[in-house]
Amino acid sequence: MRQRLLFILPLFSGLTAAAGGFDTGPQGARVLGLGGASTAYINSIAGLSTNPGLLAQWGDSLTRISLGGIGQIRRSSFIGQDTYQRTDQDLAIQPGGYFYATRALSKRVSFGLALTTPYGYHTKWPNNWEGRSVIQESQLSTYFAQPTVGFKLNDNFSAGVGFVYAFGKYSQRRALGQYDDLSAQTQFSATGSGMGLNVGLYGRTGDNLAFGISYRSGVNLKMKNGTATTTGVPARDAALYPASTGFSTQFNLPSTLSVGIADRITPKLLLTFDFTLSGWSTLDSVKLNIDASGAAPARRISTARRYEDALAFRVGAEYQVCPKLTVLGGLRYDESPIRDEYVNPEFIDANRLGASAGLSYQLGSRLALEAAYAFEYGQLRTGRANQIMDQVANVSGTYRTATHTASVGVAVAF
């Protein structure tokens, strides 16, 4: 089996892929501690959102619930290419959370529900920073609800399929720097929804080695009925920038293909490995289609993104210190989907190397407290603006990004 799994390696290495982007990382305290390598990991039902194939593995008579909160800080510093001015992003915590529940319906069929916040970011620059007319603040939050059915194919294999309903919120604001009034700005906010599918397979060879493979389709978040408001525009240009108008946009969230193995080295030590390929290339550009209003014609603000598919490699380890305490650790490498030419301050990302640590403490036989923290550090990115491309709003300079993610939750079985 070990040899057979090796075929996966060339499959991925042949792709010029870079996972990362604005995925918020593992959706659960325990899997966060594990570094996210959870495609073949069944010690937390949080694997449900990664691989529905795991669901039937919790097919005993217990109802399991796992819930918790996640907080993520993604912060970048910027140095202007020509001005040498350093700007640090304001501190902004992107809140997240998760809720999982599983229940067996019969020996072979289980039902589960996953509520997660898998994608999102909150970029907040100081209001008067160098690139304020490119972006001041941008936030995307997504909420995924995934009812799932799992089937036990035989003692060693199980499969699952989940339906994904996604809801998203987007807001953005940028200064109108052509005016002296520092408060002149345009604000956009919209909500929207989309649907997707998540399928997965889990298998075991003996007691020590397990593998998982899953595929989640991309989700198109269609946001209509947004509002665009403009403030601080002098009277002479009021007709160009209506105080309030409608706009629409769309976010293509990526598909993910994950392959993972879990190997129990000793009865107390479990190692997990994951490869994830995220299909970010469906995110080609962010287009804000602003409706006509009064004398102002309809217009479109288009920001090219041209994301590339991105690969993430994750390793996790779980060690049972004593019957009550399990500690977790993980390492991950996330490639960025953002090409050099499209580095833009609205969302900064870089190839990131990360480490995580977590613990699960058994408070009772059926109740565990879980907590984890992960840190990721990105490569230096260089954004280049070309003044002659007057349709493209960007700022030249270098960015350094780090993310801190913390999660606390409980897991209950009854």
Add this chain to the structure above:
Amino acid sequence: MNIFYLTPLRRTGLVAVAALMLNACAPAQDTPTPTTSVNVSRYVAVGDSYTAGVSAGGLTRTSQEYSFPNLIARQLQGASANAAFTQPLLEAGTGSGYFDLVDYPASGIPRTRRIAGQAVRRTVINPTACGGPDTVRLLERSKTASALPQNLGVPGLLLSQIETAGLGNETKATPGGAFNPYFERLLPAADSRTYLQAVTDAAATATFFTYFQGLDDLLPYVRSGGECGPFPNTSLTNLMKANARKVLDRLRAGGQPGIIAKLPALNTLPLLRLGKGLQLQARLQALNNDKALLYIEDPINLGPAQPITDDDYVLATAIPRVGKLTPVLVGTTTLMLPYGRDARNPLRDADVLDNFQELQRAKSVLDAYNNELENLAHNVYRLPEVDITNHRSALDLDGILFNNVADIISVNGVVYSSEPVRGNFFSLDYYSLTPRGNGLVANAFISAINKAYRANIPAVDVNNLPTVAH
């Protein structure tokens, strides 16, 4: 039992997590230290209106503070801590007056009003000035008049006047006399030094210079539609070339490093660009919803009026009058006809810079002058190259800025163009710059300094400068 055990543990955990998050600093990056390989501790700027900081048709204390040399000097301080830069600052509220925006109608030509300058010492009316009677205003003398300022930019200074004795002496302030009130206020009273002598004196202690002069020699001719001002011919070319060399020889007397800037092409200035023949004709047709052509007088007055071509330029200052009904004697009757939009009522010569007779003449002077500046910079003074690809030692502002602005540029998300008002580059007089335009010019010089003198002087964040100077 468990509940009691849980609470303190959880609390500690939450506090730890919260503390960790609040201390989550943004990752560090090293900011480059501004350095330069040449001494920039005493910078002297030589030039005319642009260098002095004229904006929206006037010079005031604020417009002087946003002159491009002052913006450069501010940035140089990063590399040379005690580098002071003195300007002949006017007192707040005084100055030559300026244009203020009233409104900006759909025609694309802003409506302005003239705000008069205050605290004028004396006025001299010159009835025979180019472009009609003109008032020469003697302004309050600069507080720094005892010692020459480092910004030697003088509005309206002609290269042909640099050796005119008494150009800055009040006794020469007579109607029609060669006198420059802006130069007068740089000097002590009754000082008859020539501009060239002033440059010589200032250059003696200078360690670095910029030279951006000559546009004011051609502007009177352009502004008057070719009716008056120094006539652009070979002798003007030779005079400008020779006098530029005289000034530069003084600036380079001690081998000082510096940047010599070439002049921007005349038709990048909105004064001409806004009235580019066929584009203006199309705009007027769209605005009036008709098909009327624009007519100009035959430049050599031989034949009848002729349709405008795309290489003829209607002066921006004349555009508001185009299409207005004016009385014209046709045969024996007087008809009211739209100005310029009827073959019987063509645009007067004074309102148009026509291609063959006027613009080409001015252009050939400007081109020859620019070539000479490049020759001086590259071959005579052997200044380091500012454009390594094309081996140029003089700064070509057209290539790196003015031509790009004419085609619209985006600077950190803010669009700059040659459009008045919204373009934020040119000021309301159609040729001088806004503070932001001066910031972009300063950045062009800074990038040239960085290339030529292995420096890394930080650029100005132009979007932080005001859009109007007064």
